[in-house]
Amino acid sequence: MLSTNRRQFLGGAASLAVVAPWAKVGLAQETQGVHSILNDLIRQYAAAASSMTNPSVRDLYEQDGFQDYLEAYPVGDLVDGFVWEPGMGAEFEGPYSNLPIKAPFTDYIPLDEGPVLDPDRTYRIGFVFHGFNHPWLISLADTVAWEAARHPNIELEVIDAEFDDSRMGQVIDTWITRQFDGIVLWPAREAPMGPPVDRAIEAGIPVVSLDRRTSSSAISSEVLGNFYANGLQQGLYLKHVVSEGNMVLNRKDLGSTADSIRTGAFLQAIGNTDGFEIVGNYHTNSQRSLAFDATADALQANSQFDISFNTGGEEALGALGAIEEAGRLNSGSSGKIIILANDDAKEIMANIRSGAIDMVAPYTPLIGDVGLRALIRHIGANEGRNEAPPRLIITPNLPMVTRTNMTIEGVQTLTPDEWLYAYGPAVE
Amino acid sequence: MGLAEQSTIQRVENRPRLPDRLVVGPDAIRAAVLIVLLAAGALLTPGYLSLENFRILLMSVAAVGIVAYGMTLVVISGEIDLAVAGTAVLSAIVGATLLDTGSPVLVIGATLVTGLAIGLVNGVLTAFVGIPSLIVTLAMLGISRAVANIISRGQASYPDSVAAYLWFGNGKLLGLPTPIALLLSIGALMVVLTRFTTFGPALYATGGNTKAAVLSGIRARSVKLSVFMICGVLAATGGMIESARLSYINPAAFAGLELEALAITVLGGAALAGGSGSILGTLLAALIIGVVNNLLNQLGVSLYTQRVVTALVILAVVLPGYKRRQIAK
Numbered sequence: 016m017l018s019t020n021r022r023q024f025l026g027g028a029a030s031l032a033v034v035a036p037w038a039k040v041g042l043a044q045e046t047q048g049v050h051s052i053l054n055d056l057i058r059q060y061a062a063a064a065s066s067m068t069n070p071s072v073r074d075l076y077e078q079d080g081f082q083d084y085l086e087a088y089p090v091g092d093l094v095d096g097f098v099w100e101p102g103m104g105a106e107f108e109g110p111y112s113n114l115p116i117k118a119p120f121t122d123y124i125p126l127d128e129g130p131v132l133d134p135d136r137t138y139r140i141g142f143v144f145h146g147f148n149h150p151w152l153i154s155l156a157d158t159v160a161w162e163a164a165r166h167p168n169i170e171l172e173v174i175d176a177e178f179d180d181s182r183m184g185q186v187i188d189t190w191i192t193r194q195f196d197g198i199v200l201w202p203a204r205e206a207p208m209g210p211p212v213d214r215a216i217e218a219g220i221p222v223v224s225l226d227r228r229t230s231s232s233a234i235s236s237e238v239l240g241n242f243y244a245n246g247l248q249q250g251l252y253l254k255h256v257v258s259e260g261n262m263v264l265n266r267k268d269l270g271s272t273a274d275s276i277r278t279g280a281f282l283q284a285i286g287n288t289d290g291f292e293i294v295g296n297y298h299t300n301s302q303r304s305l306a307f308d309a310t311a312d313a314l315q316a317n318s319q320f321d322i323s324f325n326t327g328g329e330e331a332l333g334a335l336g337a338i339e340e341a342g343r344l345n346s347g348s349s350g351k352i353i354i355l356a357n358d359d360a361k362e363i364m365a366n367i368r369s370g371a372i373d374m375v376a377p378y379t380p381l382i383g384d385v386g387l388r389a390l391i392r393h394i395g396a397n398e399g400r401n402e403a404p405p406r407l408i409i410t411p412n413l414p415m416v417t418r419t420n421m422t423i424e425g426v427q428t429l430t431p432d433e434w435l436y437a438y439g440p441a442v443e
Numbered sequence: 444m445g446l447a448e449q450s451t452i453q454r455v456e457n458r459p460r461l462p463d464r465l466v467v468g469p470d471a472i473r474a475a476v477l478i479v480l481l482a483a484g485a486l487l488t489p490g491y492l493s494l495e496n497f498r499i500l501l502m503s504v505a506a507v508g509i510v511a512y513g514m515t516l517v518v519i520s521g522e523i524d525l526a527v528a529g530t531a532v533l534s535a536i537v538g539a540t541l542l543d544t545g546s547p548v549l550v551i552g553a554t555l556v557t558g559l560a561i562g563l564v565n566g567v568l569t570a571f572v573g574i575p576s577l578i579v580t581l582a583m584l585g586i587s588r589a590v591a592n593i594i595s596r597g598q599a600s601y602p603d604s605v606a607a608y609l610w611f612g613n614g615k616l617l618g619l620p621t622p623i624a625l626l627l628s629i630g631a632l633m634v635v636l637t638r639f640t641t642f643g644p645a646l647y648a649t650g651g652n653t654k655a656a657v658l659s660g661i662r663a664r665s666v667k668l669s670v671f672m673i674c675g676v677l678a679a680t681g682g683m684i685e686s687a688r689l690s691y692i693n694p695a696a697f698a699g700l701e702l703e704a705l706a707i708t709v710l711g712g713a714a715l716a717g718g719s720g721s722i723l724g725t726l727l728a729a730l731i732i733g734v735v736n737n738l739l740n741q742l743g744v745s746l747y748t749q750r751v752v753t754a755l756v757i758l759a760v761v762l763p764g765y766k767r768r769q770i771a772k
Contacts, residue, residue: 112596148592148695150599269747298746302698303689305746308503312740315496316488336689340502340613341495362601362691440598 050093052425053244053412057090060247060283067286071293076286079269081279088276089407090243097123099411101429104381104436109157110164111147117435118158118381120410126388128165132395139170140390141190142383144201144225145178150360150439151380155201155225159383169391180207187211191218197390198222199383205272206230221393225386227272235393236408238386244412245376246277248426249324249355250284252374252415255423257349259290260321263313265299265306265330274298277326277357277376291322299330306333314341321347328358328375335371344371359416364431365442370418374428377413379436385410469712469764473727476760480734488741496737498620502688504733505622508726510681510700511707512633513674515725518708519637520670521650521717522569522576526561528700529587530675531682534558536591538608538683539600539692547607555679561587562675566668576671584701591694600692611680612687622684626726629677633722646670651718707732710757712764731756 064082067073076082093099105121108114131138142159146152156173163171172190176183180203190198191214198215202208202224209230212222221235228237267274285291295313299306306329314320314337323338325331331354338344338352345351351373356363359377366372389404396403417428431437484491510527517524538554565583569576602608616624637643648656649663656663681700686692711728713720735756739749 112598114598146597146695148588148595148597150597153597269745295743296745297740300746303691303693304685304696307689308736309740309746311499311503312737315490315493315499316741316743332691333689362599440600442601443603 048098049414049426050099050412053241053247053414054090054092056251056424056426057243057247057280060250060280061085064283064286067282069286069289069291072282072286072291075293075296076279076282079275079278081275081282084272084275085243085279085283088243088272089239089409091407091409093411094124094405094408097411099123101414101433102435105161107161109154110160111157112150112153114154114157114438114440116154116157116161116381116438118161118384119379119413119436120382120385121162123385123410124388124392124404124408126162126166126391130168131166131391132168132398132400134168137168137170138196138391138394139172139193140197140199140387141172141174141186141195142199142387143174143176143183143186145176145183145203147175151358152201154380154438155383157383158381159199159225159387162384162387166391178203180204183208184211187215187222191215191220194218195220197394199225199386199390200229201225202227202229219397221390221397223386223390223393225383226380234406236386236389236404236406238382238389238408238410240378240382240410241412242273242276242378243280245357245378246280246282246326247284248376248415248423249277249357249374250281251423251426252417252428253291253322253324253353253355254285254288255421256353256373257290257321258288260348260353261292261294261317261319262322262324263295263297263310263317263320263334264293264324264326265297265309265334266326267298267330268300269298273357274326278324281324281355294320299333301327301329303329303333303336306330307337310334310337311341314338314343319348320352321349323352323354325354325356328356328360328363331356331372331375332362332366335366339371359434359437360439361437362439362442364416364434364437367416367418368431374415374417376415377434377436379410379413380438381436382410470721470724470727472763473711473724473731473760476756477727477731477734480731480738484734484738484741487738491738491741498623500730500733500737501623501626502620503737504729505626506681506685506688507700507703507707508626508681508729509629509684510678511704511711511725511729512629512722513670513677514704514708515711515713515720515722516633516637516646516670517576517674518705518713518715519646519650519717519720520667521653522667522670523705523715524565524576524580524671524674524678525701525705526565526580526583526587527674527678527681527704528697529584529591530558530561530678531685531697531700532694533561533587533591533594534679535682535686535692535696536595536600536694539602540594542600542602542605542608545604547605550602550605550608551611551683554683555676558675558677558679558682559672560675562672562678563668565675566671569671570664570667588694595694597694599694601690602687602692603690608683609687609690611684612689622688625680625684626729629680630722630726637722642666642669647718649717703732706753706757710760714768728760731760 104119106117212231216233223236297309323334354372356375392404395401421428534554534557537557538550541549568579614621645661649666707728711724
């Protein structure tokens with residue numbers, strides 16, 4: 016368990032809110048409105064999903080019930096008509112990771128630096144999540160802590176529940192007893208966190224969830240990522256570069272939001288291209304070594320292996336390792352096994368740059384600041400100072416990253432050098 | 444009845460009965476199971492018995508197999524080491540802190556010494572302080588994982604700059620991929636240690652009945668300390684092999700490694716009560732698990748179903764041994 020407060024960060028975090036100029040924004044990019052473009056494509060492909068012609072894709076789509084998950088996943092507009100552009104966001108050093116960070120959404124639901132709400136009061140806020148041993152989750156915590164450190168009358172307590180739902184529930188109950196002013200959480204699973212969130216709301220404490228959802232219908236706000244745009248873009252890219260091939264899927268845990276939405280959206284995108292054949296479908300559960308072994312076995316079982324679809328970054332890197340070890344990266348019907356990834360870790364970007372991985376759909380962890388600002392608005396609304404933010408806070412859809420700039424169904428891709436928001440340690 | 448007649452009768456009675464003659468050793472049963480699985484693989488998937496598939500199969504079990512060797516020694520001694528995953532992680536992370544030096548001696552040395560040190564602490568607390576190994580190693584599992592996170596700040600490291608480190612995952616030794624060569628050579632070393640040195644009988648005696656072992660002059664506490672230290676070094680070696688293979692030192696790695704290694708150890712014939720088990724059995728068990736996973740992957744069976752099948756295979760192989768022990772008692 017780790018807990019800390021703002022004062023501890025002020026020394027270590029070189030917090031500096033700067034809207035850095037995006038050096039190449041004026042190039043061949045026309046990314047303004049990428050959120051809307053991708054939402055339109057999501058609607059278009061969702062409508063076509065009912066008439067999939069590819070039997071291999073359709074069978075898996077129906078077998079795993081993707082339609083149900085996709086229909087329930089919110090797709091919509093940004094708060095206050097916000098339009099995100101590449102290059103936006105503040106740069107700082109992560110309070111926990113000590114790594115340089117450029118967070119994309121620090122201008123979304125903006126809040127000036129300095130005391131918040133009643134400057135004579137100290138607001139005690141709890142942030143509970145899982146995973147101080149996970150680069151994506153540390154980056155999430157970095158952004159929550161950075162935002163808290165910008166406001167001298169916020170005292171933030173951060174606790175790692177270590178993937179123990181009951182511990183997370185106990186932490187929330189403790190904060191209710193201690194009459195905290197607000198709670199931000201990253202729940203691993205939906206159902207177990209509903210009751211504790213409901214108890215906090217009943218006690219008059221606003222609660223905001225990040226990335227994943229809880230089963231609470233009373234929660235103040237949910238800050239959601241862009242899983243749908245992730246999977247869809249993987250499919251769009253694949254269709255753009257090839258029209259046929261044998262593919263192997265490395266997926267996250269069955270039933271997880273990331274797997275259901277990304278894989279489902281990917282299948283929606285390729286469901287009417289008849290040349291694709293799914294020859295392997297594994298749940299390697301975000302474990303690189305499992306993805307490595309599954310891909311090695313799939314390569315052995317399939318002399319014709321053309322495409323590796325991966326629901327996450329760990330899966331993609333495990334698949335790449337196995338493909339390279341087998342000496343088959345430059346094989347397949349297109350002359351190279353196409354590797355599709357998610358999650359914009361710097362390690363993935365290095366492999367996009369080298370050409371080993373073909374595309375990645377960014378899923379940024381740098382959204383904790385949005386959650387904290389939304390929570391402060393909720394606290395302000397309870398005090399009658401401002402309006403409450405909406406229940407669903409959708410974060411901007413982000414464009415895919417490819418080795419070179421491409422335009423795919425109206426989506427203009429960025430190169431790794433143009434993508435400034437990659438997380439995790441630098442990789443040569 | 445004359446003496447000659449009596450002697451003949453005794454000889455006849457002492458002759459093994461037919462069922463006893465048909466009884467084969469437990470390792471033979473494991474070998475038979477392995478052969479059956481390989482035959483099934485050959486029937487179900489083309490090219491299953493190819494050299495390339497054997498390479499894939501052995502590479503996938505090399506690291507966990509080496510960790511399981513250490514676990515086997517500890518279990519034979521009548522103890523348990525649940526800290527192996529933490530040991531593998533912390534050792535790798537400590538080694539990673541020295542990657543910037545570019546010195547293979549420092550990086551690999553620090554990795555192995557950390558494993559040794561953790562084993563030493565586990566051994567001292569168990570054998571000399573007298574705390575049950577279940578408690579000691581469970582605590583050490585938590586401590587070592589937490590310290591690994593503190594040191595690494597939860598971030599992964601990349602050992603690409605130290606070629607000698609990567610050799611453990613991607614190099615060659617005696618013409619074989621290094622992980623496979625290490626799996627076999629360390630296995631051979633452990634067989635020699637347990638069967639052809641005085642340490643072997645002392646180990647089995649300690650695990651079988653520690654008090655009796657001590658009364659017969661065996662330094663049981665030293666034996667236990669030694670196996671924990673060996674287990675620590677082997678866990679660090681396994682962690683290094685897997686990290687080198689993935690070119691990625693991850694503080695969140697090896698989730699569940701302790702249970703995987705324990706399952707292989709038990710499948711290999713070691714009794715948790717101590718005093719029995721063999722390195723050959725552990726190697727065969729690792730291969731059985733590897734073949735099951737490799738075959739099911741190639742058949743496109745999901746991870747969840749694989750776990751069910753693996754558990755059933757473990758039960759099917761282990762059950763007759765337990766029944767036999769019960770009858771013997």
